[in-house]
Amino acid sequence: xxxxxxxxxxxxxxxxxxxxxxxxxxxxxxxxxxxxxxxxxxxxxxxxxxxxxxxxxxxxxxxxxxxxxxxxxxxxxxxxxxxxxxxxxxxxxxxxxxxxxxxxxxxxxxxxxx
Amino acid sequence: xxxxxxxxxxxxxxxxxxxxxxxxxxxxxxxxxxxxxxxxxxxxxxxxxxxxxxxxxxxxxxxxxxxxxxxxxxxxxxxxxxxxxxxxxxxxxxxxxxxxxxxxxxxxxxxxx
Numbered sequence: 001x002x003x004x005x006x007x008x009x010x011x012x013x014x015x016x017x018x019x020x021x022x023x024x025x026x027x028x029x030x031x032x033x034x035x036x037x038x039x040x041x042x043x044x045x046x047x048x049x050x051x052x053x054x055x056x057x058x059x060x061x062x063x064x065x066x067x068x069x070x071x072x073x074x075x076x077x078x079x080x081x082x083x084x085x086x087x088x089x090x091x092x093x094x095x096x097x098x099x100x101x102x103x104x105x106x107x108x109x110x111x112x113x114x
Numbered sequence: 115x116x117x118x119x120x121x122x123x124x125x126x127x128x129x130x131x132x133x134x135x136x137x138x139x140x141x142x143x144x145x146x147x148x149x150x151x152x153x154x155x156x157x158x159x160x161x162x163x164x165x166x167x168x169x170x171x172x173x174x175x176x177x178x179x180x181x182x183x184x185x186x187x188x189x190x191x192x193x194x195x196x197x198x199x200x201x202x203x204x205x206x207x208x209x210x211x212x213x214x215x216x217x218x219x220x221x222x223x224x225x226x227x
Contacts, residue, residue: 004157035217042201042217043158091157101148101205101215105157 002026004106006092012112013082020078021109025094032075033103034067035091043091049075050097082113118202123222132189134221136202139183145205147178147185148215152199161200162187189223197225 005024013019025032030051035043046065047057051072064082069075079086089110093103119137126132138147146165150158162169164176164185175188189196201220 040219042220044217045215089155093157101146101163101203102160103158103215104160108155108157110155 004092004094004104006090006106006109008109009107010110010112012114014114015082015084017082018078018080019082019111020076021090021092021111022074022076023092023106024074025092026104027073029094029096029104030072031095031097032069033093033095034075034077035093037089037091037108038087046077079111082111084113087111087113117216118204118218120200120202120218120221122219123224125224125226126192127226128193129191132192132196132223132225134187134189134200134202134223135184136187137184138202138204141182141204147176147182148203149174149176149187150201150203152201152220158201192223192225194225194227196223198223 004026007022011019031048033048034046036046037043045058046061047067048055049069052069064080067075067077077090089108091105091108093105095103120134124134146163148163149161151161152158162171162174162176164178166178166182169176177186187200199220199222201217203215203217205215
């Protein structure tokens with residue numbers, strides 16, 4: 001399967017703990033996006049990378065959130081000092097630079113903060 | 115910023131054609147219109163994309179009038195497995211390659227037997 005993969009698929013953690021999610025994009029895609037989605041809402045943009053460069057970060061993203069894509073391949077999203085409001089589905093997507101409207105999504109990581 | 119408006123929900127029956135209309139009055143000249151489908155607990159899946167007139171693929175058709183202020187996704191002969199949320203998106207009008215998609219609430223389509 002050469003689609004976008006995300007790990008873990010589910011994560012339960014206690015408030016105040018740190019969590020890290022991983023995304024492996026489609027190999028030939030140089031753009032990688034992170035979104036957050038809560039029940040009944042559309043995906044909310046968090047940040048995106050072109051190769052290893054983080055080009056944009058949502059103003060809604062607090063400083064507890066950080067993302068990296070060190071070698072321009074896989075990416076990690078870390079949430080420090082988790083809060084109950086962080087509970088959501090975290091989606092990763094990738095695209096080529098010239099077809100950025102055509103994004104391929106992974107299955108998501110569902111986070112539950114107790 | 116370009117914003118889209120779609121019906122929150124629609125109901126249909128198996129075998130019918132379903133048309134979901136989306137309005138995007140402030141679409142930028144260089145923006146494409148893209149539709150995604152999302153099943154529960156899965157990531158969205160690209161369905162179709164167009165710039166003007168009509169686009170058709172094996173899944174759906176997309177109709178875009180000349181003024182591009184709206185678009186209609188047409189699903190022929192829906193089945194129960196087409197029950198999903200459908201999102202209409204346009205870019206945010208940013209310059210060049212620094213554009214991102216703006217996601218609304220989508221249209222929740224329920225196909226009944």
